Amino acid sequence: MDSVQARCDGRYRRWGSRLLLLGVFLPLRDWRLTLLGGLGAWSLARVPPPARVSRAHLSGIVLGALEAIIAVDEAQRITLFNAGAERIFGYSAAEALGQPLQVLIPPAFRERHRSLVQAFAASERMAQDMGPRRDVPGLRKNGEVFFAEASVVKSFERRSRWLTVVLRDVTERRHAEAALRHSEEFFRTSFENAPIGMALVDLGGAFLQVNASFCALVGYTRRELLRTRTFQELTHPDDLEAELRQIRRLLGGEVTRYQLEKRYLHARGHEVPAQLTCSLVHDSQGQPLYFVGHVEDISERKRLERAWRLLADAGPRLSDSLEPRATLTTVTGLAVPDLADVCVVEVLGEDGRVVLRDGRAASEARSRRMGEWFAQRAREPARRGRLTDEVLRTGQPVLRAELADGALEAVADDGPHLELLRHWAPHALLAVPLRARGRIEGVMLFLLTERGRRYGPGELALAEELAHRAALALANAFLHERSEQAIHSRDEVLRVVAHDLRAPLQVIALGVERLRRDAALPAAGRGVLDMLRRSVARAHRLIEDLLDVARMEAGRLSMARTPRDTAPLLREVAELHRALALERSIQLTVEPVAEAAWILADGERVLQIFSNLLGNALKFTPAGGHVRVRAEPEDATMVRFAVSDTGLGIAKEDMPRLFEPFWQARRGDKQGAGLGLSIVRGLVQAHGGRLWVESAPGQGSTFFFTLPRVAPAGSHPPGSRPAP
Numbered sequence: 001m002d003s004v005q006a007r008c009d010g011r012y013r014r015w016g017s018r019l020l021l022l023g024v025f026l027p028l029r030d031w032r033l034t035l036l037g038g039l040g041a042w043s044l045a046r047v048p049p050p051a052r053v054s055r056a057h058l059s060g061i062v063l064g065a066l067e068a069i070i071a072v073d074e075a076q077r078i079t080l081f082n083a084g085a086e087r088i089f090g091y092s093a094a095e096a097l098g099q100p101l102q103v104l105i106p107p108a109f110r111e112r113h114r115s116l117v118q119a120f121a122a123s124e125r126m127a128q129d130m131g132p133r134r135d136v137p138g139l140r141k142n143g144e145v146f147f148a149e150a151s152v153v154k155s156f157e158r159r160s161r162w163l164t165v166v167l168r169d170v171t172e173r174r175h176a177e178a179a180l181r182h183s184e185e186f187f188r189t190s191f192e193n194a195p196i197g198m199a200l201v202d203l204g205g206a207f208l209q210v211n212a213s214f215c216a217l218v219g220y221t222r223r224e225l226l227r228t229r230t231f232q233e234l235t236h237p238d239d240l241e242a243e244l245r246q247i248r249r250l251l252g253g254e255v256t257r258y259q260l261e262k263r264y265l266h267a268r269g270h271e272v273p274a275q276l277t278c279s280l281v282h283d284s285q286g287q288p289l290y291f292v293g294h295v296e297d298i299s300e301r302k303r304l305e306r307a308w309r310l311l312a313d314a315g316p317r318l319s320d321s322l323e324p325r326a327t328l329t330t331v332t333g334l335a336v337p338d339l340a341d342v343c344v345v346e347v348l349g350e351d352g353r354v355v356l357r358d359g360r361a362a363s364e365a366r367s368r369r370m371g372e373w374f375a376q377r378a379r380e381p382a383r384r385g386r387l388t389d390e391v392l393r394t395g396q397p398v399l400r401a402e403l404a405d406g407a408l409e410a411v412a413d414d415g416p417h418l419e420l421l422r423h424w425a426p427h428a429l430l431a432v433p434l435r436a437r438g439r440i441e442g443v444m445l446f447l448l449t450e451r452g453r454r455y456g457p458g459e460l461a462l463a464e465e466l467a468h469r470a471a472l473a474l475a476n477a478f479l480h481e482r483s484e485q486a487i488h489s490r491d492e493v494l495r496v497v498a499h500d501l502r503a504p505l506q507v508i509a510l511g512v513e514r515l516r517r518d519a520a521l522p523a524a525g526r527g528v529l530d531m532l533r534r535s536v537a538r539a540h541r542l543i544e545d546l547l548d549v550a551r552m553e554a555g556r557l558s559m560a561r562t563p564r565d566t567a568p569l570l571r572e573v574a575e576l577h578r579a580l581a582l583e584r585s586i587q588l589t590v591e592p593v594a595e596a597a598w599i600l601a602d603g604e605r606v607l608q609i610f611s612n613l614l615g616n617a618l619k620f621t622p623a624g625g626h627v628r629v630r631a632e633p634e635d636a637t638m639v640r641f642a643v644s645d646t647g648l649g650i651a652k653e654d655m656p657r658l659f660e661p662f663w664q665a666r667r668g669d670k671q672g673a674g675l676g677l678s679i680v681r682g683l684v685q686a687h688g689g690r691l692w693v694e695s696a697p698g699q700g701s702t703f704f705f706t707l708p709r710v711a712p713a714g715s716h717p718p719g720s721r722p723a724p
Contacts, residue, residue, distance in 0.1 A: 068169075236271060347434070
C-alpha cells in the first residue's frame with residue numbers, strides 16, 4: 001500500500017483542496033481512502049471490519065454534498081446521482097440513473113469526453129482533473145451548456161470497478177471573471193487613452209503606472225518614470241511643500257481628494273502648469289495603498305489668461321501718455337517680463353530711418369547696460385540688423401523657437417551689438433512689425449534668455465496683437481505731438497496778430513473819438529464815424545474770441561470765481577442788451593427769480609456767456625419777437641439759466657455741430673466767425689456746468705446752462721467754509 005500512497009500523493013491533496021469535498025469513500029478491499037477536501041488532507045489506513053463506517057452514513061454524506069457527485073460503471077452508465085448533480089443538471093436521480101454519462105455532455109464534446117474517460121480508466125492513475133487546462137462543458141436538462149470544474153476517481157471492490165466524477169458549476173465564476181476582465185480592459189483602455197495625464201503613485205512618491213498623456217506632459221518615457229523618477233522630482237520646488245501638505249491631509253483622512261494647480265518640470269527644462277486632482281486608494285482593511293492622480297495640462301489656459309491680462313493692461317497704460325518716448329517705455333514695460341526677458345523697440349521716421357529706440361530687460365543690470373548702449377548709439381548713425389530689415393521689408397513676423405549657431409549675427413546691428421547679444425545669450429526670439437493704419441512704424445524684438453520658457457504660435461499671436469496696439473499708440477502720440485506743435489504755432493500767430501492788430505485798432509478808435517468831438521462835423525460824417533467805431537469794437541471782440549478759444553483748447557482760460565447773487569446779475573444782463581433789443585423792435589424780458597439763488601462764478605465770464613447767447617437770440621429773432629431770460633435752482637448744487645427766443649429755430653441735422661468752433665448753420669449769413677457758442681460751451685464747462693439746447697424749426701430755441709450753486713456770503717453754518 002505504500003506504493004498506492006506514493007501514487008496518490010499530491011494528486012489527492014490538490015483535488016481535495018480544490019473541490020471542498022466533505023468526504024469520498026473509495027473501497028480498496030480492506031483499505032479505505034478518505035479525502036477531506038476542505039482540509040486538503042488525506043489518510044490511508046487499515047480499518048478493522050468491525051470499525052468500518054456504515055455505508056448508510058457515507059451515502060448520506062455523498063448524496064447531500066453541494067457538488068455534483070456522479071458514479072458510472074465500466075460501461076459509463078450512471079450508478080450514482082446525488083442531490084448536487086440534480087441541482088446542477090436539472091435531472092432527478094430517478095431520471096439519471098442507468099443513463100449513459102453522455103447525456104450530460106454537449107454533443108460536440110461527447111466523443112472527445114468518451115475517449116478521455118476510457119484513457120483514464122485504462123491508465124494506472126487513480127485520480128485526475130478532467131480539464132487540466134480548461135473547464136469541462138456540461139449539458140443541463142433544458143439544453144443549456146455550462147462549464148464546470150471536474151475530477152474523476154477510480155474505485156475498485158473485488159472484481160468491480162467504477163468511476164466517480166465530482167463537478168462544481170463555475171458558470172457564475174466565469175461570468176464574474178469575464179466581468180472582471182472586461183472591467184480591467186476598460187480601465188486599462190481608459191487609463192492609457194485618457195486625454196489627460198494619469199498616474200498611480202505609491203505612498204513614497206514612486207510611479208507605479210503612467211499613461212501616454214502624462215509621459216507627453218512631462219517629456220519622459222514610461223520606462224524612465226517607472227524606474228528612476230518620483231513625483232517630488234518632477235514638481236517645481238516652489239510648489240512641492242503645498243502639495244505635501246495636501247498629501248498629509250489626504251493620508252490623515254481630513255479630505256477624500258485634493259485639487260491644486262502646480263508646475264511640473266519638463267524633461268527639457270521648462271515648466272508645465274497643470275491642474276492636479278489626487279485621491280487615495282485603500283485596501284479591504286482600509287489601509288492606504290497608492291495615489292491616483294489626474295493631471296490636466298493648463299498651459300494653453302495660462303497662456304490665454306496671461307494674454308488677456310497683458311492686453312487688458314495695455315489699453316489703459318498706453319493711453320496714459322501721448323508723448324512718444326513715454327509711450328515707447330510703456331510698450332517695453334508691458335512686454336517684460338510677461339512676454340520676454342528682453343524687449344527692444346525701434347521706431348522709424350518718414351525717411352525710413354530709426355528715430356526712436358528703447359529697450360527693457362528683466363534684470364536691472366541688463367536694463368542699465370542696454371541704456372548705456374543706447375546712449376552710445378544716439379551719437380552714431382542708426383543701423384539695423386539683417387533680421388530687422390527682413391521684418392521691415394516683408395512686413396511679416398519672424399519666430400525662432402531655437403537659436404542655432406550664428407543666428408545672433410543676423411540680429412545684431414554691428415560688432416558691439418553682437419557682443420551685447422552674446423552676453424545675454426538668448427535661446428529664442430520673436431520679431432514683429434509695428435503696423436498702424438497701413439504703415440509700418442517700426443519693429444519689436446522679443447528675446448528669451450531664461451531657460452524654461454518657450455516661444456510658439458500662441459506667443460507669436462500675442463506679440464503681434466501687442467505690437468499692433470503699440471503701433472497705434474505710437475502713431476497717436478506722434479500725431480498728438482504734431483498737433484501740439486501746430487497749436488503752439490497757431491497760438492504764436494494769434495499772439496502776434498492780436499498784438500499787432502490792437503495797436504492800429506486803438507489808433508483808429510482814438511481818431512474816431514477825436515473827430516466825433518469836432519462840432520463842425522456834418523451829420524453824414526458822424527454816421528461814418530459811428531460805423532467805424534462799431535467796426536473797431538467788432539474787431540476787438542473777434543480778437544478776444546480767438547484768444548479765448550486758444551486759451552480753452554490749451555487749458556489756460558483764467559477764471560476768478562466768487563459768490564454772485566443771481567437776481568442783480570440778470571438785471572445787469574438786461575440793461576446791457578436792452579438798447580440792442582429796442583433797436584431791433586424785440587421785446588426783452590427778464591423773469592424774476594423764484595427764490596434766492598447764489599452762484600459761484602466769474603462775473604465777467606457769466607456776462608460773456610449771456611452776451612453770446614442774447615446776441616444770437618436778438619440776431620435770429622425777427623422784429624416784433626420776444627426774448628426771455630430766466631433762472632431757477634435746478635437742485636441743491638446747481639442753478640439753471642435759460643435764454644429763449646421766438647426765432648426760426650434750429651434744424652435737427654444742425655444740432656450735433658451747433659457748438660463746434662467756426663461752424664455756422666446759415667452759410668449765406670457771415671455775421672461773426674462762428675465762435676460764440678463754442679466759447680459759451682467752454683466757459684460753462686470751465687465753471688463745472690453743462691450746456692444744452694431745445695429747438696424745433698419755426699418754434700424758436702431755448703439755450704440752457706447750469707452753474708454751481710452756493711450759499712450767500714455770511715450764511716454758512718458754524719464750522720463750515722464757503723465753497724472755493
